[in-house]
Amino acid sequence: MEKSLKVAVIGAGVAGLAAARELRREGQQVVVVYEKSDQLGGTWVYDPRVESDPLGLDPNREIVHGSLYSSLCTNLPRQLMSFSDYPFEIRKNGELRTFPDHEEVLEYLNKFARDFGLVELIRFNTEVVRVQRVNDQWIVGSRSTMSDFSLEEAFDAVIVCNGHHTQPRIADIPGIKKWPGKQIHSHNYRVPETFLDQVVVVIGDGPSAHDISKDIAKAAKEVHLSSRSPEIKVSKLDCYGNIWKHPKIDCVCENGEVAFQDGVSVHADIILHCTGYNYDFPFLETNGIVSVDDNRVGPLYKHVFPPKLAPSLSFIGISLTVDLFHMIEFQAKWMARVLTSKVLLPSENEMLIDIEQQYKRLEEAGKLKHYTHNLLYDEFEYQDWLAAQVGEPGADEGLKQITRTLLKFLADNGWFRYFRALGTLFSPRTLSPPSQQSL
Numbered sequence: 001m002e003k004s005l006k007v008a009v010i011g012a013g014v015a016g017l018a019a020a021r022e023l024r025r026e027g028q029q030v031v032v033v034y035e036k037s038d039q040l041g042g043t044w045v046y047d048p049r050v051e052s053d054p055l056g057l058d059p060n061r062e063i064v065h066g067s068l069y070s071s072l073c074t075n076l077p078r079q080l081m082s083f084s085d086y087p088f089e090i091r092k093n094g095e096l097r098t099f100p101d102h103e104e105v106l107e108y109l110n111k112f113a114r115d116f117g118l119v120e121l122i123r124f125n126t127e128v129v130r131v132q133r134v135n136d137q138w139i140v141g142s143r144s145t146m147s148d149f150s151l152e153e154a155f156d157a158v159i160v161c162n163g164h165h166t167q168p169r170i171a172d173i174p175g176i177k178k179w180p181g182k183q184i185h186s187h188n189y190r191v192p193e194t195f196l197d198q199v200v201v202v203i204g205d206g207p208s209a210h211d212i213s214k215d216i217a218k219a220a221k222e223v224h225l226s227s228r229s230p231e232i233k234v235s236k237l238d239c240y241g242n243i244w245k246h247p248k249i250d251c252v253c254e255n256g257e258v259a260f261q262d263g264v265s266v267h268a269d270i271i272l273h274c275t276g277y278n279y280d281f282p283f284l285e286t287n288g289i290v291s292v293d294d295n296r297v298g299p300l301y302k303h304v305f306p307p308k309l310a311p312s313l314s315f316i317g318i319s320l321t322v323d324l325f326h327m328i329e330f331q332a333k334w335m336a337r338v339l340t341s342k343v344l345l346p347s348e349n350e351m352l353i354d355i356e357q358q359y360k361r362l363e364e365a366g367k368l369k370h371y372t373h374n375l376l377y378d379e380f381e382y383q384d385w386l387a388a389q390v391g392e393p394g395a396d397e398g399l400k401q402i403t404r405t406l407l408k409f410l411a412d413n414g415w416f417r418y419f420r421a422l423g424t425l426f427s428p429r430t431l432s433p434p435s436q437q438s439l
């Protein structure tokens with residue numbers, strides 16, 4: 001007979017929905033999905049509101065979960081934006097697009113939740129404020145976001161799926177306290193009009209920094225993108241008349257100047273930090289058993305189970321990969337089967353040793369602690385490992401090929417060319433990259 005448990009899932013984004021579906025598939029009858037907002041979809045719900053502190057650092061601010069900007073389209077083809085048995089077939093004006101926008105992704109998730117009977121498991125407008133192990137159970141404290149109502153309930157297991165694109169991380173800039181301009185984090189960026197005729201310095205190396213630079217260049221006077229890579233020298237981008245690339249910021253001055261490490265400086269109005277996010281679990285009380293240290297959530301066996309509290313506590317969606325939907329799906333399958341004891345975990349000690357070895361490998365490879373959950377370039381080894389745990393074939397060969405093509409194109413051409421190529425130059429059928437001449 002299947003082990004019947006009462007399970008709480010925190011969050012109804014991609015990870016929470018995947019977790020809830022796998023728990024139901026494994027026969028769990030009591031699955032409660034707590035969702036603090038009034039709709040499912042998490043990140044993919046565009047929220048035009050911004051926070052009172054544009055840098056998102058004030059602990060007393062009212063937190064807005066979403067970080068999407070209005071123009072955002074996925075930077076991955078729809079084949080990588082769907083679960084394995086539920087293809088992405090959402091159309092916009094009758095067209096099945098290779099790179100859908102955020103509304104299409106949200107529609108996909110809503111349809112997925114309806115078709116698998118997940119909507120009725122979700123308690124909307126209910127924020128989890130406390131998760132604590134008491135004797136053999138987890139006490140989950142929640143409060144309504146609409147009224148004074150609050151509740152404490154006991155569960156056998158808790159699956160944490162609260163997302164990690166909400167708590168901004170900002171760059172440390174010498175002289176910033178006296179710099180007179182405005183600062184904002186990309187978490188609070190929505191539309192380019194707010195940058196009309198401004199000189200903007202964007203800090204970041206990743207997709208958001210490049211995509212947002214491109215977006216605000218439509219309204220701003222000048223955009224200066226500052227990246228960490230030491231080899232960058234100041235250069236104007238041919239394809240965008242008002243974007244310049246720079247190395248790291250050296251310092252900023254009281255007169256409004258921003259000086260870059262190559263000796264060039266500009267007089268800027270705004271600094272926009274596209275510098276990523278920190279993991280945050282404000283509701284979780286584990287007496288230090290699970291902690292976040294320099295963005296390493298640990299200790300976590302294979303990025304999912306904290307050995308001392310496994311299997312009753314797990315985290316889905318922590319790791320960063322290109323093929324995120326499928327990775328989340330495999331993590332959710334593994335978690336659900338471990339909970340029903342169909343799949344067994346190693347002993348606590350063996351899991352801890354595995355984690356130590358993982359940390360050692362990272363250190364030997366010269367990777368900072370900060371990147372513990374960044375699996376880009378190793379992701380299929382991980383996906384295949386998860387698949388093997390649940391007795392399924394590994395990641396789909398076609399998807400592996402698409403991912404490798406995208407990563408190679410990116411490595412050879414950089415983000416600006418990558419974004420330029422999306423939608424127009426990638427062939428929707430083959431997803432083959434464009435030739436150099438056509439860029």
Ligand code: FAD
Nearest residue numbers: 011013014015035036042043074075127128162163165317
């Ligand atoms: P989320 O989507 O953040 O969902 C977490 C949910 O938990 C939310 O609904 C939230 O309201 C809820 N929640 C949080 N705390 C509580 C609480 N205490 N109580 C109750 N509910 C709570 N991924 C891609 O694959 N392709 C892309 O092109 C892509 N582009 C992106 C662009 C941007 C700007 C950002 C920020 C992210 C992008 N991502 C992309 C990554 C994206 O985050 C993932 O696709 C995915 O949405 C992560 O899902 P999640 O369930 O882990 O988290």
